[in-house]
Amino acid sequence: MLERWTHNRWVRNRYTRRLANWARRAYRLLFGPDPVAPQAAAPAQDGVPPMPLWLQEEMLKLAAMEPELLPPGTDLNRYAFYTVPMDVRPGDLYSALSDQIGAQAYTHALLVPWLKTGGADRGILYHARAIAEADPAARILVLATEDSPSPWASRLPSQATLVEFGRLAATLEFNLQVAVMVRVLVQLRAPVIHIINSRVGWEVVQRHGLALKQHSRLLASIYCDDYDERMNPVGYARDYLRYCYPYLATVICDNSRYPQIWSRELGVPASLFTVIPFPYDGLIPTLPITPISAPDAGRVLWAGRLDRQKRPDLLAAIAAAMPSVHFDVYGAPVMSGVAAQGLDLLRSLQNVTLHGEFKRLEEVVTSQHFAYLHTTAWEGTPTILFDVAAARLPICAPAVGGIVDFLPESDLVPNPEDIAGFVRELEALRDSAQARQQRVERQRESLDRQRQWPAFSARLRQLDDYVGLERVIQPATEVSKA
């Protein structure tokens, strides 16, 4: 009787089962084995409840019918105890997100890592602005998936809501973050889901792209590869494009170079890509234009992130080869290894001043600069070049990545490692007012022709169903079938 009672309706969870085991053991110690039970169940070990006797009896009856229940040479010990896991952490995260997202419908879900200073982050703001301008009724949900603050959230248009998924999910394993994110997106059914540099976003598309594309158009933006210490290409394109492309309506890239590279090297169709150059969001100088450089300008400006990509070692080598020219270097060091050695070399040079971080390029450009030097190992489209062009400073840069879309190749150093080539180019700009004049004219013309906001906005409108969605969007709370 006790066996049946302690294995029956009262035994509903691991705690009461444990109590039941203790009760059974105490009963047996006091009164001996339960007289009703045909055989005593094995005592609980490490809190694991034994298989109830009634189930053992049923198993023995059915084993005569089903050979796989108790194969020859085995007994009931082959069956391990299992507990249905009731992990509430993903559900708790989902509840918190649900509260912040609310029941209203969204036309667009942008999955981004964060919103802070950076070129890709500018791109996110451009997309949000273009969507909002095209349709005042658009509702944009920006899901920031990394555990990092988003100080640029205040720059989003009023139709956008930023939810800090990554901060809320910080303690949850990556796989569970993906599970929660796919549930959010399945429930949301936003007509457009756009992934921009979000690993959770890419993983969601890779695992569940087929389900998501049933109710949403999936797009992604990738701008370039990164490169590891061996200079092998790495990044979202390399990790995900081959597996995700069947689910993606298009992949937006700000330059023409990388779609060619990915198509050639990964095999993804070239038709997958849409090149949409980033716009310049400042004022384009009016004509006639003159360089900012004074006739006797003798300094070079370098401004950027002092990391491996931007090749501070190359900058140091160029500065060392031009001892009569002073180099003003702005930017925070983010480096280790070989790149750190380049920084040490920079510090040792008499003709280099390391100024530290800068906020706006316009604040560090002076008439004493005759050129802006851009060193880099790889690039998408460095938007700082737009600021330099607008500041009327001649640019000396290599023909790398999307730089070739912005500036004529004849104005670029063909080989990004060619120190002598950079030196020749800088000397030409220093020595010739006419060269500086022609360079800034071409830079301005490029800004004016390629980087106007209306052109960017028009290109997005040309994408199928990206902006200006005319369809009636379904409320997120509607109960519906698959």
Place this chain on the structure above:
Amino acid sequence: MPREQGMSLPVLSAIVTFHGEGILAHTSLRSYALSRNIARGEGIEVQLVLVLDRADEQTRAFVLNHPDLDGSETVVETQVGDLALARNAGVAACRGKYICTLDGDDLISTGYFLKHLKEAGQLEGRFILHPEMVLSFGMYSAYNWQVDQAGGYYDERALLAVNPWISASFSTRELYEAIPYVACYPKQTGFGYEDWYWNSETIARGVMHRLAWGTAYFYRRKWYGSLNEASHTMKTVIPRTSLFALGRRSDKGQGHA
């Protein structure tokens, strides 16, 4: 079209779905017929509704020629190619006040039908019963208690990451008709786990998932080829469900209204 020969009015209709179980269907039907005989011994008639959905010839032959069939069964042949729709087709052929769903390659404890009916008679409101215990055999061997929604272990929030119940269910015919299963077509849509989805929808609509105490489901864990395995391998997700409607408050979820 349903084919049937027996005409006695059943209390319970047991839907068994088949598609490609082959010879394993034979053992399952032996188990289900045994439980039916035990119910009959207590004066309870159980209608076996055998749904052959795109069943291969071998499976069809094992089912239709089974020696334990006595002509009272209803055979439904469908070409829907989906477990949810196959079950719904079975529901349409049910005549009992209560319905339970079973898979075509599993087994059940001998008093399964009787004890479900006994438990149902003690419950009020809208409910779904699941067997108290699951014994998995085949590819791996394990036993577990299922989760009672009225018990302390249940927490609705966990349903986002786990389906607490196997697909075997029991409720009134009225409930199965009001909240039918929804086709997912995993290979075409990426959505799956129709039973997980159905459990979510029913909970959201105030149905309580309880246990039929003293019953067990012997769940064959195949080495390959199960529909559940297909959903899992394909990394499918359940469709949009009102249980996780954005903006809706969620808690332990016992006694939803």
